[in-house]
Amino acid sequence: MTAVPFIVGLGGTTRPGSTSERALQVALAHAQAQGCETLALAGTQLPADIFDPSRPERSEAARLLVDALRRADGVIIATPAYHGGISGLVKNALDFTEDLRDDARVYLQGRAVGCIVCAEGAQAMGSTLASMRAIVHALRGWPTPFGATLNSGAKPFGGPGQPADAAALKACEMVADEVVGFARMAAALRALSR
Ligand SMILES: Cc1cc2nc3c(=O)[nH]c(=O)nc-3n(C[C@H](O)[C@H](O)[C@H](O)COP(=O)(O)O)c2cc1C
Numbered sequence: 027m028t029a030v031p032f033i034v035g036l037g038g039t040t041r042p043g044s045t046s047e048r049a050l051q052v053a054l055a056h057a058q059a060q061g062c063e064t065l066a067l068a069g070t071q072l073p074a075d076i077f078d079p080s081r082p083e084r085s086e087a088a089r090l091l092v093d094a095l096r097r098a099d100g101v102i103i104a105t106p107a108y109h110g111g112i113s114g115l116v117k118n119a120l121d122f123t124e125d126l127r128d129d130a131r132v133y134l135q136g137r138a139v140g141c142i143v144c145a146e147g148a149q150a151m152g153s154t155l156a157s158m159r160a161i162v163h164a165l166r167g168w169p170t171p172f173g174a175t176l177n178s179g180a181k182p183f184g185g186p187g188q189p190a191d192a193a194a195l196k197a198c199e200m201v202a203d204e205v206v207g208f209a210r211m212a213a214a215l216r217a218l219s220r
Pocket residue numbers: 038039041043044045046047105106107108109110111144145146147148150151178
């Protein structure tokens with residue numbers, strides 16, 4: 027890691043006004059305010075092609091995603107709950123981490139992964155957060171202890187004449203804090219062991 031942590035955010039949906047994309051932007055803006063370099067890959071910026079382990083060719087979007095994750099010091103994922111789990115778009119993006127399988131730092135190893143879920147029902151918030159954490163564990167990442175679950179039905183980021191909900195903003199910022207804190211801790215440990 028360089029002196030400036032590089033935090034990659036992925037998620038959102040292709041829906042205009044996506045709540046999960048907004049949540050991702052809030053979290054990344056908070057990381058940036060703490061001196062991090064950030065990159066958001068959201069909605070249509072995520073690979074539209076389905077990950078196929080038998081095909082080595084990669085779309086530009088897939089190449090950009092894999093390269094960013096390879097360099098990342100921390101990751102933030104914001105997904106909607108689709109039928110009780112993470113969306114196909116976000117899961118497909120994460121499947122491309124297979125390209126990091128043979129790296130010295132495999133998959134998301136050694137990185138904190140901030141977890142944000144937007145859903146309309148409490149049941150899906152819980153099940154989607156749990157499944158996201160299981161995926162992050164499979165990728166050797168460290169899911170943040172605090173996971174943000176936002177009720178999109180309550181318009182957490184406001185609307186015409188309606189302010190954003192302070193608790194929702196705070197939740198996204200707390201996720202960012204944990205990712206940035208872990209990245210700085212990991213860098214300090216590496217410096218100590220040099
Ligand atoms: C295909 C689909 C499936 C959904 N399934 C669930 C669900 O199982 N539980 C839930 O609480 N909300 C569900 N929702 C609502 C979304 O999680 C919610 O509207 C979310 O904010 C959408 O993300 P976005 O605002 O980033 O587009 C679903 C929405 C869609 C389009």
